[in-house]
Amino acid sequence: MIDIHSHVLFEIDDGAENLKTSLQLCLDSYRNGCDDLVLTPHFFEYDNISDFVEERNEKIEILRNALSEKNIPLRVHPGAELFLSDDIFEAENLDKLTINGSRYMLCEMPLIPFDTRFITRWFDNLFDRGYIPILAHPERYYEVHNDYQILEDLIDRGVLFQVNLDSLIGLNGLQPQILSIDLVEQGFAQFIASDAHDTEYRHTRLIEKLNELPDEITEEMVEQCLIVNPQKVLNNEKIEIKITDDF
């Protein structure tokens, strides 16, 4: 499997607090059927992209060396989780923030209430620059719960969705669970990922959580969302959106 969203890289955001934790998260991931893990630290500082990229790349190198010393054959790839705001309009080169150098960009919005008028412009800006945005955990946003039209507008534009495995098994509450199941069942969500931050709760043990999936989520859906589509992202290949029903 391929986990495209994680905060496993150490000392760079609110994820792994040190290299030891990063290694444990990588080991847990590998033992749970994951071969490839994308490191997607939160990114906010649009006026300081190069410093972020430099720090991230140095830490990835340290982690890769430590993985090879410990004989953990997990492959780790660079990425980021872009916090969308109006700052994006001023930002210059976002290329280094995509997943594994592809056109796919993992993005997040505020989880708390915010002015939603500019959402579509943020995504249009990314498309205009040639990126394909993947919205992280659409099922978790307060504003989405208030107004599902937000998701319809993004679907119409071709935005891809990644739901959290935690949400599918109910760990983020009932509304996120129902919405995440609907999005996967109907083909609007193309990815499932861990969004792992720590070894206890938001962890990297995919199989442990996949065993708790509700019946609506079939093995075929899991294969699409955790193997087939993520592999296309790593390879920078086109993903066909297969919608099974009306939203």
Ligand SMILES: [Fe+2]
């Ligand atoms: Fe995240």
